[in-house]
Amino acid sequence: MIAFIEFGSGSLKMIIFYLESCVVNVDNISHNLVKLPGKRIMYCDCNYPLDSRPQKEIKTLIEHGFDVFCVAWGRTKTAPIETKKPLDAHRNYIGAFIHEESVYGGGFLKNIFPLLKFQIRLYRFLKKRRDQYDVIHACNFQTAYVGEKIARRYGKKLVYDIFDYYVDSHTFRGPLKLLRGIVESIDICVINSADAVIICSEKRREQIRKASPKLLEIIYNTPPKVEINCCKDQIQLDTQGLIRVGYVGLLNAERPIVKLAEIISEIDGIELHCAGYGLDAQTIASLSVNFPNIFFYGQLSYEQTLSLESKCDILPALYDPEIPNHYYAAPNKFCEALMLGKPLIMIRNTGMDEYVSMYDIGEIAQSANKQDIKVALLKLIDRKEEWATMSVTMQRLYDREFSWAEMERRLFDVYDRIK
Incomplete structure (x- = not known):
């Protein structure tokens, strides 16, 4: 064909x-x-x-x-x-x-x-x-x-x-x-x-x-700097007033997004907006059916990805540190968060986690353990008043280096x- x-x-x-x-x-x-x-x-x-x-x-x-x-x-x-x-x-x-x-x-x-x-x-x-x-x-x-x-x-x-x-x-x-x-x-x-x-x-x-x-x-x-509001393929979110966590990408055990979804499903006032593909995609889809604060969009275009991420408050870039390659990773989620000015959650000794600590632009989980991820998420939520300052720092860092x-x-x- x-x-x-x-x-x-x-x-x-x-x-x-x-x-x-x-x-x-x-x-x-x-x-x-x-x-x-x-x-x-x-x-x-x-x-x-x-x-x-x-x-x-x-x-x-x-x-x-x-x-x-x-x-x-x-x-x-x-x-x-x-x-x-x-x-x-x-x-x-x-x-x-x-x-x-x-x-x-x-x-x-x-x-x-x-x-x-x-x-x-x-x-x-x-x-x-x-x-x-x-x-x-x-x-x-x-x-x-x-x-x-x-x-x-x-x-x-x-x-x-x-x-x-x-x-x-x-x-x-x-x-x-x-x-x-x-x-x-x-x-x-x-x-x-x-x-x-x-x-x-x-x-x-x-x-x-x-x-x-x-x-x-x-x-x-890293993403090109674009005016998200001018994108044709906008993702529309109906919920208002809740904290939104957004992730788009590969869904498998190496990126513990299922753990994150399970954490968020148990917390009031916060939502996970997730899209992507992989072995865990069906698990996320099932969680979205069973929990009103978990949303799954399937696969999105890159334009739609940036649109969805721009409407969220927190962007996780979670990798399992037990996999050697993840120490050297440069997650596109990290660079997208910089461009959009969205605070990050990362796991210690993965990817660009040293930038998160050095510039104070998010929180670091001590491991890929579910409890450690939850602690980092709740810490970042408690720092909501600092998100605007983090956003300015991130966008300046993007312009300067990325x-x-x-x-x-x-x-x-x-x-x-x-x-």
Whole structure:
């Protein structure tokens, strides 16, 4: 099945291919990319629909004269057909969706065979269209491993964009422990081979310390500064006068949002407004049915995400500190909270928690334990009179260190330096 959606004349044209097989013939369409002026990029992501970071990077590249073809891994049972314009640009964006079902948050063992099948199909896809792009922008090890093989064989440039360091974000238990060192060695080779490597926080320099990248840049997963009230896809909330906690993102045990929902369900005068996908999505949906102060919205567009978060009072960025990768994380929830000026709840030794303590812009839970999260939440509620001061501090910090305008400059610099 192939679905084509075109958005109005002079606007973004988006073509989404749902590929039941990697050998589906789309050459009669994709050849148009060759004729477009400017640098040609094959953007490879391991998730479809695209996460917020790829959306922002693709939008930025398109708006500044690059031609982008995006191929992504569709991991759900059914092929989602995009019905809303995901990017705001004035050049052509062409995308392919390779369907290979897997389990979000299911771990390494459950997903190893879907991953291998996706990588084989991705290799064939990139090989077949090798004359249609100059640069492979590969997100995470799942696509970078294949991207490196193609780049080296066919003389393409490779930008390796590391959202999460693979071996620290997956659990290798039992006999699989032997694989951890092998996978990391391969990943290090890919990092060293890439023409440029992008990481999402300063901390990740330490995480990839075994590697020697040719060019290394830090690009935080921060939102562009937008006027939320002008967004078309507004989320409307009916409740008034209650404290609102908002979370949109991955829902699984690594991000203890179910614990947070259970805490909030027991407290009067506070609501949880939650959206997202993952193994815990159904649990949150069930809680929303059983408790009047728990709301679940399913999956939202990025525009809707910012709209919902802007209407909330507190934004949690909760990660399990027992997972090594979470120490190095740079949560987009953290950056979104800065831009919106919303106080944060984080867990000690995860992501950007030191900023919360240093600038006094929220509360830190001592662990992912349910009681510790509850204590942090209640402390932050008790400090309601300080929220306005926190908001000003956060927005100044965003402008000074985390603005998307600065991240755009860094992205362009990467592409300038690998010419």
